[in-house]
Each structure stands twice: as C-alpha cells, then as structure tokens.
Amino acid sequence: MKTLGVGLIGTGYMGKCHALAWNAVKAVFGDVARPRLVHLAEIDAQLAAARATEFGFEKATADWRALIADPDVDVVSVTTPNQFHPEMAIAALEAGKHVWCEKPMAPAYADAERMLAAARASGRVAALGYNYIQNPVMRHIRTLLDEGAIGAVNHIRVEMDEDFMADPEAFFYWKSEGTSGYGALDDFAVHPLSLLWYLFGHVEAVIADMTKPYLDRPLQHGGRRAVENHDAASVLVRLSGGISAVLMANRAAWGRKGRITLQIFGSKGSILYDQERMNEFELYQADGRATEQGFRKVLAAPAHRPYDRFIPAPGHGLGFNDLKIIECHELIRAISGEPASIVTFEDGLRIEKSVHAMAESFHQRRWIEIG
Secondary structure (H helix, E strand, C coil): CCCCEEEEEEECHHHHHHHHHHHHHHHHHHCCCCCCCCCCCCCCCCHHHHHHHCCCCEECCCCCHHHCCCCCCCCCECCCCHHHHHHHHHHHHHCCEEECCCCCCCCHHHHHHHHHHHHHHHCCCECCHHHHCCHHHHHHHHHHHHHCCCEEEEEEEEEEECCCCCCCCCCCCCHHHHHHEEHHHHHHHHHHHHHHHHHCEEEEEEEEEECCCEEEEEECCCCCCEEECCCEEEEEEHHHHHCEEEEEEECCCCCCEEEEEEEECCCEEEEEEEEHHHHHEEEEEEECHHCCCCCEEECCCCCCHHHHHHHCCCCCCCCHHHHHHHHHHHHHHHCCCCCCCEEHHHHHHHHHHHHHHHHHHHHHHEECCCC
C-alpha cells in the first residue's frame, strides 16, 4: 500500500485529534502503510512551526494554499472553523488531493453542493469527520438491528447536549456568529443525524424549533454582542420506512459534557446508548420469563471489533481520539479502493440538506419534506 503524504490545515482541538490519528493508525492496525506527515498550516508561521514540531510534521507554513500545492501531499485534513471548509476542501480536491474534512461541510448549503461537485469531478476520496459512527459499540448496535434483536423499530429518541455555552457570561466567539451556521443544528445535530443515517438511513421529513437561551454575550474588551444563531433545537423527524424520531440538541446544557443519548424502541425490545458512557450500551429483549426480563448492560470488549486492535480485555474502554484513529483507518482503506465505512461528501450533503430543512421548517413553522 502506498505511503500517503499528509497535510493538516488547522491545529486546534480537532487538528490535534487528526494528527494523533495519523500518527497512531499504523501502530494500531498494522495493515496500512505508515503515513508521512508532510506539511502543516496554521494562521501564523510561528504557531505553525511549533505545532509541526509537536505533531511530527516535516514542514510548516502560514499559507494553507502552499500546503495544498505541495506535490508531496496526497491527502489534506481540513480542521478549521466551519466557514473555511468550502474554499479549502474545494482547492484541495481541484489540486488532486484526497480530503478529510471535519463536519459540518459548510454553513451555506450552496457551498456544500460545490464541495460535492468538486469531489465528484476530482475522483478523489472526500470524507467528513463523523467519528461517532466508528465506535465498536455503535457498529454492534447496527448488527443487532440488522439481526432483528429488538424486532421492528418504531420510535427513536436522540439527544446531544454539552455545556460549553451554558454560562451566560462566557465571551462571545466564532461559534455564536451567523457565518458559522445555525448553531446547535449544524454544529451539533449533524452528529446525531450521522448516527440516524448510519443505523436507519436518511431523514425524509422534519419539523423544528430553535431557541436562544441567551440573546447576547460579553466581548473580551468590553461591551456585548448579540448572539447570531441558536444554541438549542428540538426536531420531530420521520425516517425511511416511516419510523418516527425525536432529535434534541443543546449547547447550553449545564452538567452535560459530551452527551449523545440514543434510545431505540422496537416491537421486541429496546436499545439505550449514551456517548458519555461510550464503552457500553443497554439491551432489553422481551423474551423469556417476565420475572427475569430487564435491561442488561453490555461492556465493550475485543469481540466488538476493532476494539481488539486497541485493548485485549473487555471493560477497559476506548476514548474519543481512538474513534478518530478508526476513522483514519477507514479513510485509508477507502483511498486504497477497499470497502470502508466513512461519511462521504455524498452522504454528508444529505445530512446537510436535513439540517437546512430543519432551519427552513423553523422559519416557516411547518413540516418540510426532504427529497
């Protein structure tokens, strides 16, 4: 397998996560060539040089276009704020590079469409950073659903909550700008939407409500600025096959740290999952004697592959960054032409379409069908 030359644009939280994945994927899986960390781009040269040293990249630049033009770069990780995704991803694809872009695709649907068009024209792999679908527990939940372990699914409830915007006096920053998107819907709800897509297929219709817990926030140098998007959203959803679902997202939920709860109700049982306890799920099956029926907790174990690539014993647990390593491995498989579980720009655009339909529903106060 060809050694991939990697370029990384952006070195914040997700940039470091990508760097860790590129560094670890060979050691964890063994069946791929070790990537070559070629070029790193940041907002200024000094920061870029420091991060390149920390992350193990050969070159650093303050000009992301120079990174994309580098002939040694085969694949570009785009981990910048949302509004920069389209220009960077399209430029990389037009330069013949594969792209691994963090979610969401873009604040504007037209820009997301342009990203998909560029991916199609390039013939390169274009993947989005939806690492929660890579959890071995989530993979097993899909297997249980495929096997009919809880019968015909009839209702789903999914919630995503964090409290990083719960403090009303937290300073205004880019995530509250209208240019970054709708807020909780595309910053947050795309993750539970990726789980719904992975387990059940795409959304067919929605009706949504959004709210601003706080109308303005303080600026670091004095004064206040109006919050330009919505930090909480509630959505009624109809999925393929007529399955009903409820989706709720809140970036201002005190006490919630990384919560994505998924409740799946079927004709013969239920499945419960919580991302804050990502190494376990609960299964209820309505069979056997009523006196022994009840939810049973299942811990992640080597039998839930690829957990076994990380840890040889059950109950020890994977972490968020481990899911990114799994996603990186799937991306490399896709680039090599092998079957892979990734969210392509094709599927990602449908997730984006669902988000924009939710926003349209909020403004029009009605159900929106998604074609």
